[in-house]
Amino acid sequence: MADEAGSDSKKGKKKISYTGAWAEAKKIVWDARWRLALGSILLLVSRLAGMVLPASTKYIGDEVLGKGRYELLTYIAMAIGIATLIQASTSFALSQILGVAAQRAITEMRKRVQTHIERLPITYFDSTQSGQLISRIMNDAEGIRNLVGTGLGQILGSLVTATISIGVLFYLNWQLTLATLAVIAVFGGVLLYALKLLRPIFRERGEITAEVTGRLGESLGGIRIVKAYTAEKREELSFARGAHRLFRNVAKSVTGVSAINSFASLVIGAVAVAMIIIGGNAIQQQTMTLGDFLMYISFTFLLALPVVELAAIGTQVTEALAGLDRIREVMAMPTETEEDAKRNPLPEPNGDIEFEKVEFEYEKDVPVLKGISFISEAGTTTALVGSSGSGKSTILSLVLNFIQPTNGVIRIDGKDLQTIRLRDYRRHLGVVLQDNFLFDGTILENIRFSNPEASFEDVKQVCRIANADEFIEKFMNVGSVPPVSAMYPSSLVRIKL
Template identity: 60%
Template sequence: MSKDSNQHQKKKRLTLGSWDEARALMWRYRYRLTLGLAMMLVSNLAGLVLPAMSRYIIDVVVPEGRAEDLLWFAGIGLAATVVHSVIGFGLSQVLGVAAQRAITEMRKQVMTHVSRLPINYFDSTQTGVLISRIMTDAEGIRNLVGTGLVQLAGGVVTATIALGWLFYLNWRLTTLTLAILVVFGITMAVGFSRLRPVFRARGKINAEVTGRLGETLSGIRIVKAYGVERREQLVFTRGAHRLFRNVAKAVTGVSAVTSVAGLVIGVIGALMIVLGGRALINETWTTGALLQYIIFTGLVIAPVVQMSSIGTQITEALAGLDRIREIRQLTTEDEEDASREPLSTLRGDVRVEHVCFEYEPGVPVLKSVSLIAEPGTTTALVGSSGSGKSTL
């Protein structure tokens, strides 16, 4: 019971630590993220122009035959589309560069820390595991300081604006829609909380399988010399199946969330058919109002559905930060040395006086060897093969 409690506390500590790490990253690149968010808001507002014009065009311009106004509205819509596209391209450049810089800096920091770990850590840890920590785990950072998080934030703002307009058009139907979206949001929160350990385990399993495979291939001569090819194949097969089961579990979870999103869209569509159709029949709504309501409902639903993919990416990023933080919490050689008692002043010279040594009794290898190595000097051991250089 105590062991389970300790594991739970460790997992909780690492989870909170990954959030701290994520906040520190976002704060470090706050200016680029702020600029990206501003660009995203302008882009999303430009995307609202066409939906906003739809009601007026259908209810006023077309019935009254004002063909000359269509060119004006078409020009406005085209200009808004150009702004939306250009800002979208600029956004990928601004945040894409920031994300790659963050990945590079994180890799450098992890590499610096790993290189300062005690030598016994490398004896007990596979090389492939360390390579995965340095190169692969840092990749998820792009979802925190890249376009993913900003797209999500911009989508939420756009959805909020669209939701306010939906309440103005029909508050009853909008209330039902919002209730369904809240239930969907809770479902996603629960789903991603269960998927996060799965993604974290995937990185660990992948590192173990890659590490063992790297050691097997780099030492293939030894493997063949001892005739253990079958054993290595079995070890790799077990690891590959562990990875397969983990990926299958993750795919099932993500598919479930995506399926729920599709179900939500279907339910909301059915509500609009029934309630919107009745409002149209009772002439409390115009055709343009119904079309505008459908379009703005899509603007509200789109960010919610987008959360399923972006949420998966952020979950993977936090899992990677968990693993990075775990290795960065290991004590380095410098920190271990700081806890030891300091040595007194040393001269630094080495003296060997009349050293004798025998591997086998009666067969001396070293016979009364003496030498003095002064500080800053280089001493060369010269002799034929078997004369005792390595022994000394």
């Protein structure tokens, strides 16, 4: 008996709105607000400690070298050593606090997406590869670490460092600082434009990865079919095409990121040229001391470092938002649980099933079932006989409410199936599908899957009803169905039947 399957509909390209991703990002950050607040305090302490070294250059230049006060070297060295110790300690604590927050956010997001996907209608799974869904759950959520982890901490730290550095630079030489900021402003505009261009590329990468993973999962899952029809070469070419699409996307993004980093290097070079020309003239005209100039150089590099960091982190955050875009698409789909909230509860059913003029079509105007009417009373056996493709499996899917009729009514104990809560209804169903699926585990675990709390007597009874008791006894190589404890230790029972 062959299962009928509807053809996959191709989704057209559509313009994506990123407001949902930003809203999700804000929610993630808000949920981790206390850890982020503590991290921000440690971050401020770390960055302030990191400024002791560049600030000391003024005293080394003016006091030690300029005035010969070499006794200050000991105190300056002690101050630098203590500041370095504080910076190292706070940086480690910061990575631990924000790192844990990031992993918690990733775990919670994965749980939310998995829970939502598990409750989507069967029709969604029929048209979506399982590998794509796994990619949504596992890969797309990974980018969150750049929102609440070290990525966000680096952004905040870079802003703090840049702000303080600009203040110090203005104090030392406001003309030179204006020139420096003009160059950095140009870089900022170019960076924002580049990130806007990179975001669709990162989003496309996630889609390509999901497609390649999905196809690979199908190929490995159906390896017997692949080998039976000697289709290894065909699958090899299919994977190669996907892998090369992914390579071209990655190459494009690498080119974009490299261009940003190269432009950042040009900015640093331009700042250095301006600093040498303007700063050198200031020393010559005695408007700046040697210590001031050394301190200006140190704080200029302290300002340039955050610029480079922001360029790198910006691409990471952009990639994270692209992943959230894809997650939001899935989370926006209505689940069966949401639909159940509008339906009526089902008390203990009797089990009568009635089809009244039921029609169904997978594709519009291509009917699979036409005017099907029958009654299957509780306690009786109803056999559906027909050629392959006649609709037997479709009728079973309708009974399970995996799909809904195009026309007509299906009744359970006289009640329209579409008005009954699916969870209440399916709790009373037992089904053996044409293509059986066994989870990795013991025989006992698979038999108990629908009811993990079932007693061992119930398990034995089910085995007898399914005529599986003799087979299991022979498989276990014992005289009778073994006790529960004996069904776990043997390595044999972990072999899928």
